Amino acid sequence: MKKLYTLFLLICPFILIAQTNVGLTGTVDGVYINEFHYDNAGSDTGEFIEVAGPAGTDLSVYTITLYNQSGIDYDTVTLTGTIDDEGSGVGSIHISFPSNGIQNGGNDGFALSSSGTTDIQFLSYEGTTTASGGAANGLTSVDVGVEQSAPYSPSIEYDETTMGWGLSDTATPGDFAQGAILSTKENQIDGFDLYPNPTSEAFVNISSDSRAPMKVSVYDILGKQVIERSITNNRLNISNLNTGVYILRAQQDNAFTTRKLVIN
Numbered sequence: 001m002k003k004l005y006t007l008f009l010l011i012c013p014f015i016l017i018a019q020t021n022v023g024l025t026g027t028v029d030g031v032y033i034n035e036f037h038y039d040n041a042g043s044d045t046g047e048f049i050e051v052a053g054p055a056g057t058d059l060s061v062y063t064i065t066l067y068n069q070s071g072i073d074y075d076t077v078t079l080t081g082t083i084d085d086e087g088s089g090v091g092s093i094h095i096s097f098p099s100n101g102i103q104n105g106g107n108d109g110f111a112l113s114s115s116g117t118t119d120i121q122f123l124s125y126e127g128t129t130t131a132s133g134g135a136a137n138g139l140t141s142v143d144v145g146v147e148q149s150a151p152y153s154p155s156i157e158y159d160e161t162t163m164g165w166g167l168s169d170t171a172t173p174g175d176f177a178q179g180a181i182l183s184t185k186e187n188q189i190d191g192f193d194l195y196p197n198p199t200s201e202a203f204v205n206i207s208s209d210s211r212a213p214m215k216v217s218v219y220d221i222l223g224k225q226v227i228e229r230s231i232t233n234n235r236l237n238i239s240n241l242n243t244g245v246y247i248l249r250a251q252q253d254n255a256f257t258t259r260k261l262v263i264n
């Protein structure tokens, strides 16, 4: 009997640390990541992560661990205080980060964990990452599916009504009330191709599997729109652009594709 008991004690810690990622729509004992902002055009500013949950929840058992694309935990924040009541018994709090306190991606993320449960919410943006170390050790993140890239939405928000993640038109750090969701996880344009790229020509060719008109926007590295045009002949004139790196975003039917365009 003593042997069995000893065995149980040996196994016990391993049982306790087995964790479950609740993913995009789950909660960690009722609390979940609700909104975040990690990247801007130019210098990053106003970076934050917001969590929401039932009013009165003691947050002192909760931790947010930030992970880079290699799965290394590069920052840890222990939460404090309680969630306020912003109406209907729910509320939110946010943690502010200094400029680029949240890495810009791709494949960066963060985990919300609690000492009171093995459930953990491990999310990422612009790809997934597998944690080696920290609260989410061994788990692979779930990508929210939208990203802060040109034209840089104010925040990324969990929409409780549709149970989906999307780009929001207003950042509301610490307020449960959210901005309008501009777009959710995007359909990609089938067969999209952009060539030559890099280019030193006065045009680029853009093709896809569809013959529908395509709307093309080009942004400079600061997020300023420099071209907006509908094309029907697969050719985009870029003779007005200087050499440099641009973001090209195309829309066709209800699908979008974003690509880096390099002009030499």
Ligand SMILES: [Ca+2]
Pocket (backbone or CB within 6 Å): 038, 039, 044, 047, 099, 100, 101, 102, 103, 104
């Ligand atoms: Ca950042």
Ligand SMILES: [Ca+2]
Pocket (backbone or CB within 6 Å): 034, 157, 158, 159, 160, 176, 178
């Ligand atoms: Ca929300």
Ligand SMILES: [Ca+2]
Pocket (backbone or CB within 6 Å): 034, 035, 050, 092, 171, 172, 173, 174, 175, 176, 177, 178
């Ligand atoms: Ca908010």
